[in-house]
Amino acid sequence: MNQELKKKINSSFPSAKISLPKEKRVVIEVNRDAVISVLSFLKNMGYEHLSMISCVDWIKEDEFELIYFLNAYMKNDEEYGEIEKSTILLKTRISRKKAKYITAIGIFASAEPYERELHELFGIYFEGHPRLTPLLLERVYEIPPFRKDFDTRKYVKEFFEEIPFVEDREEGKE
Amino acid sequence: MRELELYFGPQHLGMVGNFSITLNVEGDRIIKAASNPGYLHRGFEKLMEYRTWIQNFTLVCRINVIEPDSMELMYSMAVEDLAGIEVPERAEYIRSIYLELARVGSHLFGLWAYANMLGFDTVANWAMYHRDLILDLFEEITGARVYHMYIWPGGVRRDFPKGLKDRIVKTLHKIGSGVPDYDDTFFNNRLFYDRAKNVGKVTRKQALEMGAVGQVLRATGMKYDIRKIEPYAAYDKVDWEIPTREDGDAYSRIWIVRDEMIESVHMIFKLLDDMPEGSVYNRIPNPFKWNIPAGETYVRCESSRGELGLYMASNGEDKPYRVHFNTPSYSHGLTILEEVLKGESVADVGNIMMSLYIVAPEIDR
Numbered sequence: 086m087n088q089e090l091k092k093k094i095n096s097s098f099p100s101a102k103i104s105l106p107k108e109k110r111v112v113i114e115v116n117r118d119a120v121i122s123v124l125s126f127l128k129n130m131g132y133e134h135l136s137m138i139s140c141v142d143w144i145k146e147d148e149f150e151l152i153y154f155l156n157a158y159m160k161n162d163e164e165y166g167e168i169e170k171s172t173i174l175l176k177t178r179i180s181r182k183k184a185k186y187i188t189a190i191g192i193f194a195s196a197e198p199y200e201r202e203l204h205e206l207f208g209i210y211f212e213g214h215p216r217l218t219p220l221l222l223e224r225v226y227e228i229p230p231f232r233k234d235f236d237t238r239k240y241v242k243e244f245f246e247e248i249p250f251v252e253d254r255e256e257g258k259e
Numbered sequence: 260m261r262e263l264e265l266y267f268g269p270q271h272l273g274m275v276g277n278f279s280i281t282l283n284v285e286g287d288r289i290i291k292a293a294s295n296p297g298y299l300h301r302g303f304e305k306l307m308e309y310r311t312w313i314q315n316f317t318l319v320c321r322i323n324v325i326e327p328d329s330m331e332l333m334y335s336m337a338v339e340d341l342a343g344i345e346v347p348e349r350a351e352y353i354r355s356i357y358l359e360l361a362r363v364g365s366h367l368f369g370l371w372a373y374a375n376m377l378g379f380d381t382v383a384n385w386a387m388y389h390r391d392l393i394l395d396l397f398e399e400i401t402g403a404r405v406y407h408m409y410i411w412p413g414g415v416r417r418d419f420p421k422g423l424k425d426r427i428v429k430t431l432h433k434i435g436s437g438v439p440d441y442d443d444t445f446f447n448n449r450l451f452y453d454r455a456k457n458v459g460k461v462t463r464k465q466a467l468e469m470g471a472v473g474q475v476l477r478a479t480g481m482k483y484d485i486r487k488i489e490p491y492a493a494y495d496k497v498d499w500e501i502p503t504r505e506d507g508d509a510y511s512r513i514w515i516v517r518d519e520m521i522e523s524v525h526m527i528f529k530l531l532d533d534m535p536e537g538s539v540y541n542r543i544p545n546p547f548k549w550n551i552p553a554g555e556t557y558v559r560c561e562s563s564r565g566e567l568g569l570y571m572a573s574n575g576e577d578k579p580y581r582v583h584f585n586t587p588s589y590s591h592g593l594t595i596l597e598e599v600l601k602g603e604s605v606a607d608v609g610n611i612m613m614s615l616y617i618v619a620p621e622i623d624r
Contacts, residue, residue, distance in 0.1 A: 134270070134470055135470060136568060137568060137570070137585035139570050139581075139585075140579075141581045152567065154557065156566075157479065158476075158483065162481050162503075163482060165487065172559070174557060194468050194469055194470075194594065195468070195469050198590070199589075218297065221296060223301040230302065231304070231305055232444070237306070
């Protein structure tokens with residue numbers, strides 16, 4: 086089944102690198118311009134459930150890796166075919182310095198909160214997204230906090246050491 | 260009529276959990292709704308990058324308060340996959356039994372929240388009492404009531420204590436004997452029907468477009484359940500059915516929750532009877548010097564609220580490089596809730612939200 090899928094994608098997108106790391110998983114790596122067309126191609130093939138968009142900060146290579154997780158909903162309410170069993174990981178790499186990408190909302194409406202989250206936590210700007218407003222955080226950070234160069238421990242140290250400990254309070258002071 | 264902005268939660272009688280919705284209302288009708296999560300954002304996924312593989316166990320279970328067990332399972336399955344650890348057969352059975360107990364406990368909690376919302380305080384208190392009986396079982400199995408840290412890579416932390424099977428059966432029979440009462444007072448009650456029928460309707464088309472999973476999808480008639488699609492633990496070794504309904508409204512979703520509890524209890528009985536003997540744990544390397552080979556994995560399971568996934572990447576060190584949980588409440592609470600609330604009345608906001616089974620800490624992580 087996944088071998089067939091591999092052939093089909095390869096015939097339409099010869100530049101895509103496809104690997105089958107284990108049963109039920111298909112990993113497709115494409116360059117950044119091809120993602121939207123591959124997404125709509127996969128959706129037409131029946132993978133109509135975008136279950137997540139994730140991002141990995143590969144700081145040594147100075148790149149972000151965006152990963153789109155696709156599953157198929159059942160075509161028939163009662164039975165499972167082969168297509169529902171596989172998960173597709175569609176990957177692409179974008180530059181860390183110019184962290185800008187295109188939104189996938191046009192194809193998958195469920196992409197909206199995931200892109201909002203990545204914008205907030207990784208600082209990736211998704212062009213065409215209707216509301217890239219804060220989702221989870223309540224403060225503005227210089228470096229978006231989920232990037233690898235944001236050091237949580239250093240931040241906590243700097244942030245909280247400004248507040249004096251009760252033991253250090255001068256005696257007699259109100 | 261004048262349009263007003265109304266803040267529904269986090270401090271609101273109709274809100275369960277740390278969550279807020281900004282409503283634009285005209286009179287009693289909602290024109291626009293915007294979900295505001297983040298009240299419980301603890302940054303677990305970032306914190307995990309600073310802790311060793313084994314230290315993270317104390318964090319994963321805290322992602323979801325009402326059902327921490329599927330999170331433990333996800334983390335263990337991902338680590339097992341990356342490190343190539345096998346799980347003994349008995350541990351697979353124990354995992355399934357334990358996860359189904361957790362599902363019943365979680366559904367009872369959900370039922371408490373939902374019944375409470377509609378003003379069925381008696382039913383809510385029964386549900387909380389019955390959940391407490393399950394927590395007693397958890398205390399006996401794991402030593403903790405809420406955050407168990409029981410499922411480990413390579414199996415489970417320890418075997419079931421002696422005579423536990425009888426006590427599980429006894430407790431489940433006790434809870435099961437309450438089903439006729441629940442049905443008379445709540446599920447077959449005209450008041451529940453009137454409040455929930457045709458409220459918060461998610462059509463099949465909407466469900467597919469907005470990435471619904473779990474009860475929201477099964478309430479439109481699709482038997483979509485990861486336990487069948489991609490069986491893990493011992494779910495492929497027993498026979499069981501997936502309850503569905505057709506209408507996609509709050510009424511259907513809550514009935515599915517009820518039916519799932521009964522199905523889970525039957526499944527636990529079957530699993531208990533078939534459980535093989537043997538070890539429950541394959542040794543892992545010294546956890547203080549445990550480096551896992553570089554690689555990535557995506558695992559998924561069916562939690563009590565729907566499909567739960569975990570993406571994990573390792574770069575060969577003693578800590579994970581990236582952890583990302585894909586939780587069912589995320590699409591339900593942020594995409595579907597906003598869409599479904601449009602046109603409904605303010606009095607039904609809590610009703611719809613709890614029928615979608617939204618658990619706020621799961622969104623925030």
